[in-house]
Amino acid sequence: MDVQGPARRIRVYIDNNDQWHGMTLYAAIVREARKRGLAGATVERGILGYGTHGAIHEPHLFSVSNDLPVVIEMVDTKEKMDDFLPVLEAMVHEGMITISEVEIITYPKR
Secondary structure, X not given: OOOOEEEEEEEEEEEOOOEEOOEEHHHHHHHHHHXXXXXXXXXXXXXXXXXXXXXXEOOOOOXXXXXXXXXXXXXXXXXXXXXXXXXXXXXXXXOEEEEEEEEEOOOOOO
16 A cells, blocks of 8 residues: 555554454454555554553463553554544454554655
8 A cells, every 4th residue: 555644543452362253353453454455554562551440461470361452553544544443443342542643654665
């Protein structure tokens, strides 16, 4: 995708154990963004965090399940992101979605 200039960034804050129809929620969101032709999506794992419940999420050496924070970041035109937002709202049952106006500058591969 060749997007340059004013754009919109959506960040989704969830737990890495959140699920959507049998797969991790973050993977489902990235696949849905790709299917809908968004310019890009990145998943970042947090090493420590807390959310609405106030519980600190951190790795534990002897724990089978580490409920760590995950951030999915997507960027595209305002119109595409506005169209994608209802999809995200249907998928994210617990977490937070933020929206920011950004400027995209791309550097072509040489």
